[in-house]
Amino acid sequence: MNLAALSTPAALVDVARMNRNIARMQQRLDALGVRFRPHVKTTKCEQIVRAQIAAGAQGITVSTLKEAEQFFDKGISDIVYAVGMVAGKLPQAFLLRRRGCDLKIIVDSVQSAESIVAFGREHREAFEVWIELDVDGHRSGIDPEDERLIAVGRTLVDGGMKLGGVLAHAGSSYEYNTREALVRIAEQERASAVRGAERLRAAGLPCPVVSIGSTPTALSAEHLEGVTEVRAGVYVMFDLVMHNVGVCDTSDIALSVLTTVIGHQEEKGWAIVDAGWMAMSRDRGTLRQQHDCGYGLVCTEAGDVLGDYIMSSANQEHGIVARIGAADKSIAERFPIGTRLRILPNHACATGAQHPEYHALSEDGALETWPRFYGW
CATH class of the missing domain: 2.40.37.20 (D-serine dehydratase-like domain)
Incomplete structure (x- = not known):
């Protein structure tokens, strides 16, 4: 099939542009010395994710457990489900892990942590859990200075779960449109996530992973000291919002x-x-x-x-x-x-x-x- 024969409306992907976008982000994060875990909710497409992995991405981020299931069925096992876990979804996550998927889940409350502990003990499953941090008041997460951060960490560790690290997303970066503002919010995201990790470690709790990211901050950060991995998604396609933010043409x-x-x-x-x-x-x-x-x-x-x-x-x-x-x-x-x-x-x-x-x-x-x- 060629373009002239394609019925409309149809979603087109310009493969050359996509590949340039993938290379740009991967090269930037390689230079900053961090692992890149792309958020695949943007495309939910095996061929595109394969191109990201071929360029150097390590693992993926998903927004639904169905995405996790679909990509695991395609042979991708290192997956973060980056939406707060609730008790009703634990059976679905449990089955994925029992099938061999290295699925990480996230929480931002003691109540959710207790639900994971109760289910994990009942089913003899040590879930790997990351704690979501609020670094900009945009959406979910715990303030890095909040005592609830330590309480959630202790609940998980004392309950036999694996505390894998912290995760943050500076979604407010979409609201800016100057280089100076994007650099500032990128540093705020980095510093806040690192601070949360430091507080957990100071309390005697493990925190091997410090995961941050959005497309604007990933493309604007001047350094990523203390961060272990970055997540970004829309960069692979970009769009008019990102154009207005100023990170693409x-x-x-x-x-x-x-x-x-x-x-x-x-x-x-x-x-x-x-x-x-x-x-x-x-x-x-x-x-x-x-x-x-x-x-x-x-x-x-x-x-x-x-x-x-x-x-x-x-x-x-x-x-x-x-x-x-x-x-x-x-x-x-x-x-x-x-x-x-x-x-x-x-x-x-x-x-x-x-x-x-x-x-x-x-x-x-x-x-x-x-x-x-x-x-x-």
Whole structure:
């Protein structure tokens, strides 16, 4: 199959861009002297993860236990499930470990730690558990200075579990757009995670792993003293949010949605395409950034950005392409019915999740179909 024969809408992966992104991140973290454990929730795709591992990644991070199951079935065993564990999911995690998966789980409360201890004792399983730290007030985790950190650690160790380390994610890094701010939040993430590890060790508790990461901080950190590994995910594709943050160019964005012009509203300056929010997702991540791209930035079929044209709004299976600012009353001439365009996504994870497969486009024009994993 070639691009001309591909039905729309379709999720395209520019393989050359993807490989450059993979090499860029791996080379950076190799230079900083840390292990890289990519977060595979962005793509949930075996072929892409194989490329990351071939470049030097060691282990993976997942956001669902279904991802862990799917990738373990494909032979990848070193896995961190980076969502807080609750009692109801322990049987699923237990079965994975009994099958030979080196699955690590995380907690940020004494209650969850006690649940793991109770289940582990009942089933004679010493789970490896990492404690999630809150390094920026963005989401989950324990403040590194909070006494609960030591309490969780003691609960796990006294209960016979393996305390593997600490894990942090500076999600607030997505809110910045200057080099200075990104360097600052990257150092805050590093220093806070290292501080949490030091407090555990000072209390006589083991903490071999210090795991941090987000795409902006991984690409902005000036040093990673005290860190053992970094996790990042969206870097493999990049997207418009990352472009607005300032860590990639539009020419680095490897994921796009191929779509076809199916009609016009000329007086409004609209071209109607067959990719709506079911193809792009409802993610409006650029809305509060300095450049709002609607539901995505419009490119030619070949992938070249077309100036100020965006997908300004979207229904389920219809998208509206328009020019930012003054309406383009000649849009029907510019994009006749049948014109094929590519739309760069706001959020690669969300757009990818709308599609059952990727169509991987090589530089020579060849296409391969790469399935995605689904479910929890």
